[in-house]
Amino acid sequence: MLITIGRDCLKRNNFINGAFIATLGIVVCKILGLVYVIPLYKIIGSQGGALYSYAYSIYAVFLNLSTAGIPTAISKIVSEYNALHQEKLQKRAFDIASKLLNIVGILSFIILFIFSDYFAHLIIGGTEGGNSVADVSIAIKIVSLALLVVPKLSILRGYFQGNKFITYSSVSTVIEQLVRVLLIIVGSYVSVKVFHLPINIAVYISILAATIGALASYLYLKFKIKRNKQEFEIQEINNEHVIDNKKLLKKILLYALPFVLISLLRSAYSVVDTFTVVKTLTSLGYTTDVAETTIGVFNTWGSKLNMIVVSISLGLITSLIPEITGSYAKKEFKNINYKINQSIKVLLFTTIPMAIGISLLASPIWTIFYGYDVVSVNIFSIYILQVIIYSLYITLINAVQAMNETKISLGVLCISFLLKVALNIPIMRFLYYINIDAYYGPAVTNAIVEFLSVMIILIVLKKKYNFKYKELFTPLLKIIVCLTVMLSVLWGLKYIYYSFNGIVQSVITIILFTIVGGLIYMLLSFRLKLINDIFGSNFFDKIRQKFSRKNKN
Template sequence: MQSKLLRGTFILTIGTILSKVLGLIYVIPFFQIVGREGTVLYQYSYVPYTVFISVATAGIPLAVSKFISKYNALEEYAVGRKLFKSGLIIMLATGIVSFLIMYLAAPTLAEMSTSGKKADLEDVTTVMRAVSFALIVVPFMSLIRGFFQGHQSMGPTAVSQVVEQIVRIAFVLLGAYVVLHFLDGSIVTAASVATFAAFIGAIGGLLVLFWYWYKRKPYLDELLKQDKGTMDVSLKEIYKEILLYSAPFVLVGIANPLFQAIDQFTFNRAMGTIGIVSKVADSYFSILNFESHKIVIIPMSLATAFSLTLVPSITKAFVGGDQKSLNRQLNQTFQVLLFLTLPASIGLSLLAEPVYTAFYQHDLIGTEVLRTYAPVAILFSLYSVTAAILQGINEQRFTILSLLVGLLVKLTLNIPLIETMEIKGAILATTLGYTAAILINLIVIKIYSGYPFRLVWRRSLLIAIFVGLMWGGTGIVYKLLLLFLSPESKIQSVIMILISAGAGAAIYFYLGLKSGLARRLFGDRLDKILTKLRPGRRRGVEN
């Protein structure tokens, strides 16, 4: 049973990572097809869509899987099936209502996002309405994924995620290309087709789940025959439990889109007040909220995937009153997070120019924004992980407080800081908002878990020293490469990134190994990797 669970978790993790990688890589050809004008329209529609979809589905698969696995363990299989049948109807209704709200509210959302010019309003409204159709399908699909996960079957979710992403990306790229190069269509039409791809991708993912349902139904019906039938849980109790499970995940999932939404609804107006015309402001908005953000969340993805695995072990130690084990789990969590995300984000900042060129085009403003924005990935990661820890120690109510405070700081400071510092003002407001939210989370963790942060502060200083040495070494290699390679060329930028990042990684992990820090954090897993990398030395020892 344990091996099946581990295998399932591994499959789901691989599926999630693959889906995220695909979701990142496609922006490179997409930008080349539609240009900045297209990405502006795309992003204007996608931020509200992400907020809607996060509220409608975030946490539902996990909540449903937790509920069903709980009652399956009691051999009350009918309770889970009861949730599934009623849930499909409710999620379909939720999806349709969400679609109607976004579709009808599109003109208002467009007016809030743009400077108010009639042509801009019509364009953004059209693109927003195109993406809203996906809301009909995605909530319905999320419930089916949760149902399978509750039966310890992770394959359907993993495969459907990857298929959904592949179908969506194929439709985005092919659709936009065909509209612009074969049908002689406008950028607005191309962007609308690209956002409508979310609906087509969701249909692809749903068809995969239907196929799995068809294959697994005989087995699921057999389980139903073994039902004890001793419990009769009302639908009211079922949904109360589901909402309690899913609420914390909704808050964590919606944090980043809400911060982006504040930028979307305030950025252009703030830029307009300091005399920057709407077309330039739109371009700056795309650089900040789409182009740079897509790259900055790469280090954050490590933390997000990592944080989802934290809750069970931290909860077990906390509920069992095992303070020593809880401290060890939290020490490991914070150290691994900093060990991975700090060098990744600082390295990204250092190599901002070739990275931006490799992804999009050579752009000095884009480079400067990415250089400033990259370190904020550390805060994105810390927020995600501290929120997961709050759930583990059963204090998820404070995630509401910390998120609201963070958003209030962002909302209060965003316009004055943009008016003073332009794009960097929006980044600073995000930094201060996330810092406020993280500080609240850390204080709550300290008070309610009794966790001493002494070791983490010491290790953080050590990691910071290693990152500083890595930054120095990487900087020297990068400066040398600049003597005969240009960051204005895509191919040469890729070469510069590979060599510089490789040198930086080698310096950083050498320091980690020599100091013993890497072995303390990763233990046996690191030894296994090193053994595989050094087969010659292993044979010599055996002889």
């Protein structure tokens, strides 16, 4: 049974530190997730890749059902009760949520394991050649094992995050991904290249890696708890509220529901593209190959690369939700305004140069991961820019939800979804009409819809809570100056060296442009004191103090 985590041995993270650590962890995981794909697909091929994706597609559905926003809800509840010094209540809330997710996880595992043949038939039907129903069924059975571990792990992470122990939650995420990737690469290589086993065995090992990675991560967090056992005592507080388990369960579910709906409505964007892009492009005269390439970039291949930039907002959200929840419980609205503004400044400072830099390097980046394709590169170079707005969008949506403003978050999400449905086809047709390739349409639609959503949230918060945003203008102006100089230099460098004829040349191009662009941007940021505007004038003093403490120890 988990109880309040001690404050001496386990170190809590403040907002910026927590956001930085969470972001770093997510970025590392996303990079690992991208890197392993290259050797894996060389080993297992397209047929093995299809078998791998069959298992994961059905697993993803059941995983969402098994977690369903409850870990985020626990992070929010724990932070709220911590702010109100209701330690017994946050412990009970964790216990109830753990039992609930354990039951749902076990039931999901049983359903997926027992009915694996049925799901396999649904996926491939009576197709001949390639993977058999038996192959897919075994893959589903193996991946179902993860449902016995991942729900336990996710609720534990939510508890750590709610207590502002972001470091340990992030380390557990990296451990999970690292163990998984190592098992996938080593296991698949040894089984096929050394023991000359069938490809499907390599796929089964790769799928099993998800369970083993999750188990390693779970054991790490349990070890951290056990090691600090003496710090887990709960102090008796006489004036704690008395809430029965039924009401606590109801609160958990009510907190979880909006996060589930947020996730579903965000996922619905890709569904809109799935149903509209191919039909619209082919009706405009594009070939089926171009149309399917377009949907592949938006829904799969481009999205994977975009997640490197999106990771920054995901890291901020991990730290922001418990921070805002705690401040909201104490009615500290000025503090919430400050943290939201700080989040926006960090996002603008990081995502704008990253997205623009990746757009500039779209050709060599795409060549390394997927092989050069002119249509894919063209789409991706625009699609990555939309991530700037998307990062602000998802951060603000989660921020208002942490303030219990469910009506605002769901209202904005519904409006954005309806606008996406209404504008997706017309914008593709409009671009075609003005002689711009229509396959840019979904990215343009997303940018417009998400920008409007961001403005709505900022205006509503200003009217309802008197939030102020004046402090954002000076950093934004400085960012534009830094970017202008950086891009001018990189554009000139492009005429000296810019090659993507193969992986080696592409890597050289990326390294060269990243070093030059990064140095220029950071040097100008220091020169214009942009770093001070975003992280505070004593930011580097704090870093020096931390290093000096470590050296003394």
